[in-house]
Amino acid sequence: MRHKGPIGNQDLVKKINMEHTIRTILAHRPLSRAKIASLTGLNKMTVSSCVDLYLQKGIVAELGTTGTSRGRPPILIDIDETGGICVGVDVEINQFTVLVTDLSGKKLESEVYPLEDKDPLYFVEAITRILANLAGVHNQRRLGIVGVGVVIQGYYNHNTNIVGFSANLQEWNGFHLMEELSRRNPSLLFYVKPAPYAGAMGEIHFGRSRLVEHLVYVTSSWGMSVGVYNKGELFTGSTGTAGRLGHSTIHMNGKKCTCGNRGCWEMYASIKALYQQLEQTPQQVPFADIVDNVNRGDSQTTSAVHELGHYLGIGLVNVINAYNPGVICIGGLLGLLGQPLLNSIWGTLRESIPARFLEGLDIYCSDLGELGVAYGAVSLVLDQLPGTIIRYALLEQV
Amino acid sequence: MRHKGPIGNQDLVKKINMEHTIRTILAHRPLSRAKIASLTGLNKMTVSSCVDLYLQKGIVAELGTTGTSRGRPPILIDIDETGGICVGVDVEINQFTVLVTDLSGKKLESEVYPLEDKDPLYFVEAITRILANLAGVHNQRRLGIVGVGVVIQGYYNHNTNIVGFSANLQEWNGFHLMEELSRRNPSLLFYVKPAPYAGAMGEIHFGRSRLVEHLVYVTSSWGMSVGVYNKGELFTGSTGTAGRLGHSTIHMNGKKCTCGNRGCWEMYASIKALYQQLEQTPQQVPFADIVDNVNRGDSQTTSAVHELGHYLGIGLVNVINAYNPGVICIGGLLGLLGQPLLNSIWGTLRESIPARFLEGLDIYCSDLGELGVAYGAVSLVLDQLPGTIIRYALLEQV
DNA sequence: TTATTTTGTATAACTATTATACTAAATTTC
DNA sequence: GAAATTTAGTATAATAGTTATACAAAATAA
Numbered sequence: 001m002r003h004k005g006p007i008g009n010q011d012l013v014k015k016i017n018m019e020h021t022i023r024t025i026l027a028h029r030p031l032s033r034a035k036i037a038s039l040t041g042l043n044k045m046t047v048s049s050c051v052d053l054y055l056q057k058g059i060v061a062e063l064g065t066t067g068t069s070r071g072r073p074p075i076l077i078d079i080d081e082t083g084g085i086c087v088g089v090d091v092e093i094n095q096f097t098v099l100v101t102d103l104s105g106k107k108l109e110s111e112v113y114p115l116e117d118k119d120p121l122y123f124v125e126a127i128t129r130i131l132a133n134l135a136g137v138h139n140q141r142r143l144g145i146v147g148v149g150v151v152i153q154g155y156y157n158h159n160t161n162i163v164g165f166s167a168n169l170q171e172w173n174g175f176h177l178m179e180e181l182s183r184r185n186p187s188l189l190f191y192v193k194p195a196p197y198a199g200a201m202g203e204i205h206f207g208r209s210r211l212v213e214h215l216v217y218v219t220s221s222w223g224m225s226v227g228v229y230n231k232g233e234l235f236t237g238s239t240g241t242a243g244r245l246g247h248s249t250i251h252m253n254g255k256k257c258t259c260g261n262r263g264c265w266e267m268y269a270s271i272k273a274l275y276q277q278l279e280q281t282p283q284q285v286p287f288a289d290i291v292d293n294v295n296r297g298d299s300q301t302t303s304a305v306h307e308l309g310h311y312l313g314i315g316l317v318n319v320i321n322a323y324n325p326g327v328i329c330i331g332g333l334l335g336l337l338g339q340p341l342l343n344s345i346w347g348t349l350r351e352s353i354p355a356r357f358l359e360g361l362d363i364y365c366s367d368l369g370e371l372g373v374a375y376g377a378v379s380l381v382l383d384q385l386p387g388t389i390i391r392y393a394l395l396e397q398v
Numbered sequence: 399m400r401h402k403g404p405i406g407n408q409d410l411v412k413k414i415n416m417e418h419t420i421r422t423i424l425a426h427r428p429l430s431r432a433k434i435a436s437l438t439g440l441n442k443m444t445v446s447s448c449v450d451l452y453l454q455k456g457i458v459a460e461l462g463t464t465g466t467s468r469g470r471p472p473i474l475i476d477i478d479e480t481g482g483i484c485v486g487v488d489v490e491i492n493q494f495t496v497l498v499t500d501l502s503g504k505k506l507e508s509e510v511y512p513l514e515d516k517d518p519l520y521f522v523e524a525i526t527r528i529l530a531n532l533a534g535v536h537n538q539r540r541l542g543i544v545g546v547g548v549v550i551q552g553y554y555n556h557n558t559n560i561v562g563f564s565a566n567l568q569e570w571n572g573f574h575l576m577e578e579l580s581r582r583n584p585s586l587l588f589y590v591k592p593a594p595y596a597g598a599m600g601e602i603h604f605g606r607s608r609l610v611e612h613l614v615y616v617t618s619s620w621g622m623s624v625g626v627y628n629k630g631e632l633f634t635g636s637t638g639t640a641g642r643l644g645h646s647t648i649h650m651n652g653k654k655c656t657c658g659n660r661g662c663w664e665m666y667a668s669i670k671a672l673y674q675q676l677e678q679t680p681q682q683v684p685f686a687d688i689v690d691n692v693n694r695g696d697s698q699t700t701s702a703v704h705e706l707g708h709y710l711g712i713g714l715v716n717v718i719n720a721y722n723p724g725v726i727c728i729g730g731l732l733g734l735l736g737q738p739l740l741n742s743i744w745g746t747l748r749e750s751i752p753a754r755f756l757e758g759l760d761i762y763c764s765d766l767g768e769l770g771v772a773y774g775a776v777s778l779v780l781d782q783l784p785g786t787i788i789r790y791a792l793l794e795q796v
Numbered sequence: 797t798t799a800t801t802t803t804g805t806a807t808a809a810c811t812a813t814t815a816t817a818c819t820a821a822a823t824t825t826c
Numbered sequence: 827g828a829a830a831t832t833t834a835g836t837a838t839a840a841t842a843g844t845t846a847t848a849c850a851a852a853a854t855a856a
Contacts, residue, residue, distance in 0.1 A: 005418075006414075007439055007844095008418075009411060010811050010844070013406035013410065014811090014812065016403070016404075017406045032835090034834055041405050044834085045812095045814065045836080048835070069823085069832085069833075070824070070831080070832055070833070071821080071823075071833025072822055073834075075834080164754075165754060165755075214635055235628065236722070238612035238758075240722070241722045242720065243719075248716040249648050249712050250647050252652075252661075260750065260752065315647075317645075318643075318646040318647060321642040321646045322641065322720045323720070325636060351658070351659075352647070352658065353645070353659065356562075407813055408812080408841080409842095412842090431804065432802075441844065443804095444845080447844090465853060467853090468800080469802025469803065469854075470852040471852070473804080799856075801854075802852090803852080806847100808845100808846090809846080811844090814840085814842105815840080817836100817839105818836080820835075820836095821833090821834085824830080825831085826827100826830090
């Protein structure tokens with residue numbers, strides 16, 4: 001059992017510096033070689049050699065000079081964002097959404113497909129056809145499909161690559177999703193994550209939390225869960241179920257939950273709980289109407305949302321104590337409730353946690369909108385993009 | 399704001415391979431050069447050159463040959479565990495314990511000192527004298543004091559290096575501990591962590607969890623808190639208060655807590671709660687007597703411990719959902735309650751979490767005994783030992 | 797005694813970084 | 827308007843750690 005991490009040699013050195021270079025370009029583009037050198041601390045020549053490699057492979061391009069300051073004008077380098085596409089797939093109960101972006105994350109197209117059959121193999125076959133079609137349409141792009149992020153209902157065991165437990169799509173339980181996807185699409189890279197994890201990653205790449213190191217993403221569509229982003233990566237726990245807080249106990253003698261436990265957070269603070277409080281169903285009152293009612297100031301809805309925020313706040317006490325995040329993002333349908341919900345949450349937090357533990361904490365509602373989860377799926381690809389690019393650039397032959 | 403991680407050059411390569419070498423020696427000592435090469439994947443010559451450097455500096459030594467298999471007998475290499483000392487300091491309310499070990503973590507000596515003055519400067523002056531004395535006593539050791547782990551009451555902000563909040567030693571709140579320690583001991587490396595974090599690290603280095611990747615350490619001496627170890631490092635959160643679960647809500651309309659919140663876990667599952675349940679105080683009945691009573695089967699104590707385990711279990715539901723650990727270790731005084739407590743915990747867990755989320759989970763009571771926290775302090779030093787050794791070995795001049 | 801096996805070293809080739817010197821191309825100054 | 831200055835980028839040779847090859851050392855097996 002050998003010690004972790006690659007061994008040190010020239011290949012590793014090259015890889016590391018190629019990574020510094022591409023990450024810096026991605027973060028500050030467009031950029032001159034000189035600027036890359038000063039930002040990374042790399043030697044000018046090292047930067048030139050890395051950039052040359054990327055240029056050769058057509059991954060970056062020279063944009064020409066811009067004469068702003070004095071001295072020889074810099075040649076701006078930029079990634080060719082049209083050189084490949086990212087695919088994000090959000091699998092819901094009755095449908096799945098496919099979002100296609102360029103390498104900068106800019107949306108190119110999105111489409112919703114029905115999930116006609118709950119059998120996961122149906123999905124695998126369907127997405128395989130869609131991906132084959134996308135590969136054809138975008139075949140002039142040098143890098144093709146750089147990765148496919150798949151956001152699933154339920155948990156995902158990253159050790160076994162098996163769908164762990166999906167309350168909404170029971171047929172998927174125990175399915176070897178990665179294996180089936182990879183077998184049918186051997187040239188493609190897949191990244192599978194549960195929705196709250198992808199939500200967290202989405203906020204880091206597309207939301208208000210670009211440079212954040214510690215974020216917790218809270219989401220409820222019907223049940224509830226959270227995703228934890230910590231110092232550059234998702235906190236998954238040993239088998240991929242970290243953040244299953246919908247079933248954490250906030251009221252030990254409270255309402256009986258479907259999971260068998262009592263007083264689960266999602267019995268009080270989920271969309272499900274909100275509908276119960278309103279004595280309505282989504283069939284009777286679509287969630288958009290509830291949002292409208294809150295924004296209009298409807299008293300019954302407002303008070304229900306206030307109560308929801310109170311219970312959300314109680315659970316967030318536990319989130320804050322458990323993870324000590326710098327930022328909490330409320331996503332999913334919950335996030336659409338906006339400021340009224342936040343006000344209520346803060347009221348409860350201030351009563352429940354000494355102020356020193358709330359200092360600097362930012363809580364906001366996601367503003368990624370309807371495609372939020374699909375953007376989360378794309379962010380799984382973007383997160384690995386530097387590695388993908390480097391591997392391509394360092395290939396011996398094209 | 400430049401991208402994280404060092405840039406790639408030959409120095410880095412050397413450092414990486416020196417690290418592979420020393421970590422492999424530490425993990426499998428004693429070891430031949432050939433074995434190091436095969437374990438690490440490094441080239442034989444690379445291993446030879448790294449080992450030579452360590453030999454030159456006297457950090458490792460050749461033990462001579464052992465002719466087991468056929469072929470030329472290997473020369474065994476081992477670290478000189480007497481080449482330096484680790485110091486661990488456990489600061490409690492009225493006293494502090496200093497544990498001295500060799501580089502393998504073997505205890506050399508330990509001593510308890512009274513904390514005569516609550517002013518943190520008193521402690522700083524006292525430990526400075528003790529360290530100066532230790533440095534003198536062990537001055538024949540090449541590396542001297544390789545590090546000092548300090549375990550404090552309360553939290554510690556790793557960004558500001560200020561003691562965050564200490565309920566038991568209020569005088570320490572806001573104290574620049576690291577600065578004061580380093581100013582007086584400029585040649586020493588200090589590692590400061592709250593007790594539950596050090597507890598977790600101690601289990602990884604000294605306890606039953608050597609190769610564990612995901613561990614949560616739960617401790618109560620009076621209040622409660624947890625430390626989370628995740629994939630090689632402590633999970634601290636953004637400001638170092640992650641794991642403050644003693645004040646997480648398990649009963650939202652429950653007992654009023656000193657923190658202002660209601661239904662905090664530690665109102666039900668801490669040593670404090672146990673004494674309240676027993677209507678006793680530690681002055682009347684030392685904790686050791688409670689442990690004796692449980693082991694003797696005293697009915698009142700047994701039922702109180704059973705209840706404690708039930709409440710612990712409820713909070714552990716939240717721990718399991720939040721962190722998805724592979725191992726939970728019960729430490730501090732709580733851990734002394736042993737199997738009766740574990741039985742009660744498991745009873746509650748099985749009622750509260752579907753079995754699939756408990757699969758493979760190991761829960762045990764720490765068996766590190768009285769010096770457990772002090773060993774945790776030493777483990778903070780051992781955790782950084784490879785880095786310390788490498789820095790020393792790569793120094794230009796001695 | 798010889799062949800084989802395994803350990804460890806010596807040597808030269810390889811390659812990415814790096815320091816130095818240099819060219820390129822702009823603005824500022826005189 | 828020419829010269830000086832400043833900044834960007836390249837060319838070249840030096841440096842240094844890994845690595846492949848060959849080889850020496852020291853044991854067992856045949």
